[in-house]
Each structure stands twice: as C-alpha cells, then as structure tokens.
Amino acid sequence: MSARSETRLWLAQRASAAVLALCVLVHLATMIVAVKGGLTAAEILGRTRGNPAWAAFYAVFVAAVAIHAPIGLRTIASEWLQWRGRGADAFWLVVGAALFAIGIRAVAAVVL
Amino acid sequence: MAMREPELLEVDVWRSGGDAGGQFRTYAVPREDAQTVLDVVTWIQRKLDPTLAYRFACRVGMCGSCAMTVNGRARWTCRTHVAKVARGNRLQIAPLANLPVVRDLVVDMRAFFDKWAKAGGQFTPTASRRDDFVRVAPDTPARREVDAAIECIGCGVCYASCDIVAWNPAYLGPAALNRAWTLQNDVRDGDHPARLAAVAGDAGCHACHTQAACTERCPKQLSPTTSIAGLKRMTARAALKGEL
Structure with a gap:
C-alpha cells in the first residue's frame, strides 16, 4: 500500500476514534438512563422506532465502527501475526464491509 | 595492616558460540569507585579473556558506539556507572536487541x-x-x-x-x-x-x-x-x- 493510502488509513482511524468517543458516551448514558425505567424490548423500540435522530446517530456509530475496527485489527495482525500485503488488506476491507452491513441491518431493525 | 579485600562484581557477559548461538559466561571483576559498565567490559577483556569482542571509541558519550544491554536495558555503557545499575554485586551485559549479533557484544548496525x-x-x-x-x-x-x-x-x-x-x-x-x-x-x-x-x-x-x-x-x-x-x-x- 502506498504511503499516501497508509496515511489516509491512519487519518481515518483517528477521525473515527474521535466520533466513537462521543458515540460510546451517548450510547452508555442512554443505556443507564433507560435501565432506570426497566429495560424491555418494547421500551427500546418505543424510543427508536420511527425516530430519525436515533437512526442517524446509530448509522454514524456503525460507520465509525466499520472504519475503525478493521484498520486497528489490520495493524495488530501485521505486528503480531506478520500478516501483511494485498491479501490481508482485501480481507480487512471485507471485514469492514461486513461490520457495516451487519450494523446497518441492526439499526434498521430497531428504527423501521 | 592487612589490605582490604576488594569487593567483587559478578558479571554475566554474553559470549557467542555453541549450538544456541551463545550463552552467558560469568566473570569476577573488582568493584571500584566511579566505575562504568564499559570499564568492567574492558577489564574483563584486558585481564581475563582477550577474545571478548565489544565496541567502543570515545569513552565520553559522543561517538555512540558502546551501547549494550545492561541488566535487560539498552544503555550507553561509557556513561553508565556500575553503582547506578548493579543489582547487589551482579551485572548482566548482552548485545543490543533488534540487531544481528556479529560476535559477543558486537552487533551489526x-x-x-x-x-x-x-x-x-x-x-x-x-x-x-x-x-x-x-x-x-x-x-x-x-x-x-x-x-x-x-x-x-x-x-x-x-x-x-x-x-x-x-x-x-x-x-x-x-x-x-x-x-x-x-x-x-x-x-x-x-x-x-x-x-x-x-x-x-x-x-x-x-x-x-x-x-x-x-x-x-x-x-x-x-x-x-x-x-x-x-x-x-x-x-x-x-x-x-x-x-x-
């Protein structure tokens, strides 16, 4: 991978980390507040269903995870397992795409 | 008046050779005031075993050639006092990590x-x-x-x-x-x-x-x-x- 691409991956991971820091805080705070009233599927769906704000929030959350996680795992695999190169990069791209697809499917399930 | 017996340092030094690529060999070196790790290595080579290979040049912290692993840490040996790093009277001296060893304490830079x-x-x-x-x-x-x-x-x-x-x-x-x-x-x-x-x-x-x-x-x-x-x-x- 070229120095330019690797620098962009690094930037994408830092930027997605900043987004995740905020998203995780909001997510945890919401969970803690929600549990106070008793945590049920009906209550969660009541909050999220048809709500464009929660849809947007969790879509951004999922996108940040799908960018952040595979870049980090790629680095760990390269350092600890010596797994590098085009094959590895293609694999992590698939992992990112799969994370995004699974995540968006889950968001759709609680919002639609 | 009887002379005081000098305190001895027990120094484990990495020596190349053998099936494992090398092993530590222990030397007894008289301890002195204001003694550096490089002084110890030099004493071993001059007095005990002239086949010991190591590298140094300036002895005053300018040339960057005498770095070794001392008690598990990379250090410049010419400016490292034994008193600062010895554990009791023990020292372990090995070549730098992450570089291939040429012989004994000399690595290929x-x-x-x-x-x-x-x-x-x-x-x-x-x-x-x-x-x-x-x-x-x-x-x-x-x-x-x-x-x-x-x-x-x-x-x-x-x-x-x-x-x-x-x-x-x-x-x-x-x-x-x-x-x-x-x-x-x-x-x-x-x-x-x-x-x-x-x-x-x-x-x-x-x-x-x-x-x-x-x-x-x-x-x-x-x-x-x-x-x-x-x-x-x-x-x-x-x-x-x-x-x-």
Missing part, C-alpha cells in the same frame, strides 16, 4: 543506518558554495524543533528498545525518523516532499504507538516520540492537502 538512508536522512542542499551563508534565526519555531532533536549520536539504544522494531522489521525506527524530522524542519533542505513520503505509512511514523520506550531510554534525553508525532502531523496535513 547496518540495518539501523540503512534505515536512516531510507528515511531520507541525508541533507539535500538548495544553495551552492557561491551563495552566502543562510541565516537561520535560532528562535524560529522550526529551528527550535531542530535544536530539540539534533543531538542524536546514533548509538542505537532507541532502536534496541522499540517494540515496533521487533514486531515490524520494515519499521524505520525512532532514530531514523528523528533524523528525518530535523531535516523536515531545516529551511535550507530541498527534499521535504520526497522525505515526507519516505517516512509516512506502516514502515514509517504511522507505525509508532507512542509507547515512548525510545524517549525513556535515550541517553541524550531526546524525544524521538515527539519528533515522530511531529511527522504524523506533517504527513496528515500534506495528505489532507493532497500533497502526499
């Missing part, structure tokens, strides 16, 4: 210095001998960055202390990146874009996890970690502007 070249470690002049001297004000921000990082003696202590070097053989390492940072801040240098491309990416500054082992161990109290962070900022800006 080629990979270390080849990476300086790969990181664009050479100054590229923009003026000729017919031009006047460039005047660089010492209080400019760029020159201050250079001053903070320029005193590297190339001893390899940072390189031997870096986990990323151990994990990723292509990683340029703290010293080479620190050198590149000084040149990127040198207003007289004419090779900034190419050097920036050379130090970006998984073998360059972006591989650094900011664990700062290099900075903790640097005998000159430099901070390669700061230099590498500077390169990360510089490359990020260039990438965002499409200049990388």
Whole structure:
C-alpha cells in the first residue's frame, strides 16, 4: 500500500476514534438512563422506532465502527501475526464491509 | 595492616558460540569507585579473556558506539556507572536487541543506518558554495524543533528498545525518523516532499504507538516520540492537502 493510502488509513482511524468517543458516551448514558425505567424490548423500540435522530446517530456509530475496527485489527495482525500485503488488506476491507452491513441491518431493525 | 579485600562484581557477559548461538559466561571483576559498565567490559577483556569482542571509541558519550544491554536495558555503557545499575554485586551485559549479533557484544548496525538512508536522512542542499551563508534565526519555531532533536549520536539504544522494531522489521525506527524530522524542519533542505513520503505509512511514523520506550531510554534525553508525532502531523496535513 502506498504511503499516501497508509496515511489516509491512519487519518481515518483517528477521525473515527474521535466520533466513537462521543458515540460510546451517548450510547452508555442512554443505556443507564433507560435501565432506570426497566429495560424491555418494547421500551427500546418505543424510543427508536420511527425516530430519525436515533437512526442517524446509530448509522454514524456503525460507520465509525466499520472504519475503525478493521484498520486497528489490520495493524495488530501485521505486528503480531506478520500478516501483511494485498491479501490481508482485501480481507480487512471485507471485514469492514461486513461490520457495516451487519450494523446497518441492526439499526434498521430497531428504527423501521 | 592487612589490605582490604576488594569487593567483587559478578558479571554475566554474553559470549557467542555453541549450538544456541551463545550463552552467558560469568566473570569476577573488582568493584571500584566511579566505575562504568564499559570499564568492567574492558577489564574483563584486558585481564581475563582477550577474545571478548565489544565496541567502543570515545569513552565520553559522543561517538555512540558502546551501547549494550545492561541488566535487560539498552544503555550507553561509557556513561553508565556500575553503582547506578548493579543489582547487589551482579551485572548482566548482552548485545543490543533488534540487531544481528556479529560476535559477543558486537552487533551489526547496518540495518539501523540503512534505515536512516531510507528515511531520507541525508541533507539535500538548495544553495551552492557561491551563495552566502543562510541565516537561520535560532528562535524560529522550526529551528527550535531542530535544536530539540539534533543531538542524536546514533548509538542505537532507541532502536534496541522499540517494540515496533521487533514486531515490524520494515519499521524505520525512532532514530531514523528523528533524523528525518530535523531535516523536515531545516529551511535550507530541498527534499521535504520526497522525505515526507519516505517516512509516512506502516514502515514509517504511522507505525509508532507512542509507547515512548525510545524517549525513556535515550541517553541524550531526546524525544524521538515527539519528533515522530511531529511527522504524523506533517504527513496528515500534506495528505489532507493532497500533497502526499
């Protein structure tokens, strides 16, 4: 991978980390507040269903995870397992795409 | 009056040879005041075993040739007092990590210095001998960055202390990146874009996890970690502007 691409991956991971820091805080705070009233599927769906704000929030959350996680795992695999190169990069791209697809499917399930 | 028996140091020294590539051999060395680890190694070679191979030159912390692993840590041995590092009366002296051993305490530094070249470690002049001297004000921000990082003696202590070097053989390492940072801040240098491309990416500054082992161990109290962070900022800006 070229120095330019690797620098962009690094930037994408830092930027997605900043987004995740905020998203995780909001997510945890919401969970803690929600549990106070008793945590049920009906209550969660009541909050999220048809709500464009929660849809947007969790879509951004999922996108940040799908960018952040595979870049980090790629680095760990390269350092600890010596797994590098085009094959590895293609694999992590698939992992990112799969994370995004699974995540968006889950968001759709609680919002639609 | 009977002379006091000198206190003895028990020194385990790495010796090459044998099936395992080498083993520690123990030597008894008289302990003295103001004794450095290099003094101990020299005493062993002069008095006990002339076949011991090690490297040194200046003995005063300038040349960067005497670095070894002392009690598990990379150190410059000529400026390391035994009193500071001995555990009781024991010392263990081994070659630097992350570099191939030539013999005993001597490592092959080629990979270390080849990476300086790969990181664009050479100054590229923009003026000729017919031009006047460039005047660089010492209080400019760029020159201050250079001053903070320029005193590297190339001893390899940072390189031997870096986990990323151990994990990723292509990683340029703290010293080479620190050198590149000084040149990127040198207003007289004419090779900034190419050097920036050379130090970006998984073998360059972006591989650094900011664990700062290099900075903790640097005998000159430099901070390669700061230099590498500077390169990360510089490359990020260039990438965002499409200049990388």
